[in-house]
Amino acid sequence: MDRARKTEGDAGMRERGDADGGGRLVDARCLTAVCALSLSTFVQNGYVYPASSSGESWSLVAYGALYTLAFAFWAALAHRRTRWLPVARLSVLAAALLALGAIAQIAAHAVGLPSADLLAAFAPLALGRSWAVVVAGLALSSIAPRGVPVTVAAGVGASYAALLALKPLIAAAPVIVYALLPMLALALVARPVDAARRELSSLWSTSPSELALTNPSSFPSPGNRLFACIALFEVAFGFSIQFGADAAAWQQDVAALVALALVAAWCARTRLHSREDALFYLSGLLVVFGFFASSASTAFVSGVSQGALSVGAQTFSVLTWATLAIIAARNPAGGITALATGFCASNVGATAGVALGGFPVGAQDAALADARLLALALVAVALVAYVWIGLRGFSFSDAIQGVLPVEVVAAPAPEAAIEARCAHLAAAHGLTEREGEVFALLARGRNGAFIQEECRVTRNTAKTHIRHIYQKLNVHTQQELIDLVEADRSAG
Template sequence: MAQAANPWRAGGALALFLLSASIMNGTVFPLFDAVFMFARDISVTVAAIAYVALGLAAWRAPHLLAGRLVVTGSALAVAVGVAATAGGVALASAPLLVAGSSLAAAGRSGIMVSVGLALTRLEARPAALAIGGAFAFQLIVSPLTGALSAAVGLALFAALPLAALALVAPPAVSSFEFARGHASPSDLSITRPASFVALFSLLFACLFFFQLAFGFALRFEEVAGSPRASIVPAIPVVLVTGYVALTHRPFPADFSVQLSALAIIAGFLCAVRPLLFAPAADVALLNAGHGLFNLTAQIALVAVAARNPVGAVTVLAWGSGVQSLGSLAGAGAGMIGNAAAAADATWGSFIPAVLLLVFAGWVIIGLKRFSFAELIAGVEPVEVAPAAAPEDLFDDRCAQVAERFALTPREAEVFAMLARGRDRAYIEEALVVSRNTVKAHVKHVYAKLGIHSHQELIDLVEG
C-alpha cells in the first residue's frame, strides 16, 4: 500500500464531514418537515443500507469495489442528490425530496468510508489526535449551525463532504484497490480467524446500543424539527483529546467508554425526571456521552482496520451501518416519546425509562467482559508464509509438526497449505472438497495443535 495519508488532510476531511452531519441534522432535515417529515428517516435508512451493502460486498466480493468507481460515484451521488433535495424542498415535492436525500445519503456513506480508509494510513497516535481534533471541532461548532439559512445550509451540505473527499481521494482509492487485489475476508477468515472481527461481534453490538442514545437525543423534545444544541458535549472530547496530546499516552479507550456510558445513563435519568434547574440536562448529557463514545468508536474502527487492511473496508462500512441502524431506532423511540408526552406527561417518561433500563442492562451485562483495547490488540495482521526457509527444509518441518501432533494425512495436507499462506479457495480447489469440509479440517488442525490463530501456526513451523 504505497499511497500514504497526511494527518492534517485526513483529520481535516473528517472534521468537514462531521460538520456536514451537524448541518444535516440542524438545518437540512428540519426543511423536510414542511414537505414530508419521514424523508429524513428514509434517507437515514438508505444510508444504513448503503453502508451494510458496501461492508458485505467488501467481505464477500471485494473485486467488485473498484476504488475510482466508488470514490467518483460517491461524489456524483452527493452532488446530484443534494441538488434534487433542494429542488424537492423548493417545489414541495415529496418524491423528489425522498429521491434526492436518499441518493445523497448513499453518496455520503461512500465518502465516510473513504475518509476512514485514509485515517488507517496513519500511525496510532496521529490517527487518534486527528480523530479527536475533528470531533472536538464538530461539537464546538455544531450549536452554531442552527442559525444557518436554508440556502447556506444546503450549499454547505453539498460542499463539505465533497471537499472532504477531495482531501483523501488518493489514499482512499489506494486502499480500495489493495483490498480488491486480495482474497475476500470471508475466505481468509476461515484460515486466519484472529485477523478479522466477526460481523456480529460485541464491537458492533456496542456501536448499536450507544447510537440509540444519539438518535433519541436528536428527536426527543426537538424544537421546530431541530435537535436541542449545547456546547456541553464538546467538553469531554476536548479534555480526553487534550490528555492524549499533552501526556503522549495512548488513547484511553475503555475509560472513555465507561465515562460515556455514565453520561448517557445520567441523560436518560434526567429525561425520566427532568431537573428543574437544568431543563436541557437530558439531551446535553446524552450528547456528551455519545460524542465521547463516537470518538472512541471511530478510533477503534480505524485501529482495527489499520491492523488488517484487507478487511478495512468491511470494518469501517459495517460499523457505520450498524451505527446508522442504532440512530434510526433511537430516533423512532424519541418520536414515540414526544407523542406520549403530548398525550400525558406521565407517559412521556415511560420511553426514556425503558431505554435507560435497556442501555444500563447492556452496559452491565453485555460489556462485562468486553474491552476495546484488548479487541484492537487481538486483531492479528494477515501474515504470509515464511519465505526464508528452503523448500525442502520447510516441507520437512511441516511433516515433523504433523507427525508430532498426530495429524491425519488429509489434515497434514491442509496444515502445510495453511503454513504456506494459502487461502480457503486454494485449498478447496487443490483438494477438490467443499468450503464446509475445508472449514472442518482447519478446525481439527487448530484443535490438535492447540492454537487459536494463523500466526501461532506459522510460529510452530518456524520454531
C-alpha cells in the first residue's frame, strides 16, 4: 500500500546516491570552521599543553582524558534529554566557557600554579571546544555527502597554511588564540545549524531517546565497530603528536598541506561510493609504515616516518569527520550523539597514543630502546591484525548506509483485522507472549514511552523486547514493522 512518508533524511539530506550527484562540493563556512578547529589542535599541542604540563607525561594523558569526558558528556546529554538540544543557546554557553577557561589559564600561569591546578582550570576550555567540534560536524551534515570529505580535507590543509602564517601571533598569545578559534567556528556555523535543527525537531513529538528505542538501526551504539575502529586508528595520531613548537618543522607542515590538498582534489574528482574505504586504506598504509620506521637511527628516515604518521593521521581525521557528519545527516535526531561519541572514541585512541609516544627513550640504554621498539611493533601488528581479522566484512561506506533515516511513523488505520495479523505474525516468527504484546503496540504506531507505561516495564526491558522483535521479524524500523503487518493479509 502506497503512503506518503516524511523522513528526517528528506528534510536534511537526500539519499546518498541522489546527493552525490549535485550540491556544493565545498562550503566556505564549514571549511573555515574546520580550519579554525584544526589550527586550534596545533596550538593546543604546540603551545598550550607544553606550557601547562611542564614536561610531565601524566599531564598530557590527563588533558586527553579531559576531552574524552567532555565529548562523553555531550553524547550522554543529547541521548538522554527529552528534547532536542538547543544549539544556539549552548553555543553561547560554550563561548562563555572558552572565555572563562582562557582567563583561568592565564591567571593560573601568572601565579605559578602546579600542573594539577592548571588541569582543573583547563576544564571549561575542553567543554567549550568539544561543543564547537560537534556543532561544526552538524554543519558539515548539511552539505552533499561527496562534498563533506572535500570540505574537511581542504579545511585541515588550510590549517597548516594558517599555522605557518600565524606562528608569531600564536607564540605571543597561545591561550587567547586557542580560545578564540573555537569561538570563530561557532560564530560561523552555530546559527544556521540551530535554525535547521529547529525545523527538523518541529516534525517530531518524540524525543531522540524515544526514537532510539523504536529505531535502533538509526542510532549506532557506543560499542559499534565504527567507533572501535576510530579509537584504534587514532592511536597513531596520539603517537605522532610532537608536543612543543618546532621552528624547523615548517617543511613537514608544507608537505602535509600538499598531501591534504591532494586528498581534497581526489575526493572532489572521484565518483566512488566507497571513497571512505579508500581513505581508510590510504591512512592505514601510511600509519603502519610510519610505525615500522619510527625507530630509525637517522634523522632523515625519522622525519619521513613522522611525516607518514602525521599525514596518515590527518587523512584518517578527514575520514572520521566525513563519516560522522554523513551519519548525522542520515539521522539528525541522533546527530549530536553520533558526533560526540565518535570524537570521544577518537580522543580515547589519541590519549592512548600519547601514552605510548611518551614511552621513555634512552640512547645509552639498549634494553630501554628495544622495549620501545617492541612496543611500537606490537601496535603496528595490532593495527594490521585488526584490519585483517577484526574488521573482516566491515566497511565505512556500509557503516554509513547501515544508519537508517528515522521515519515519521504512519500508523495503520484502526481495524479489527490488525489484531489477527499481529497474532499470526507473532506465532509465525516465534515471538514470546510479552514480545507479542509489544509487537501489537508497535504495529499501532505507539512509541517507547507508551510501551513502557502500558506494559509496566523499564526502558531497558522495552529496548530488549523491541530488539528481539526486530531481529525475529527481520525489520529495522518501526515503519518497516507496520508495513509488514499491513502486507500480511493471510490472517485478515
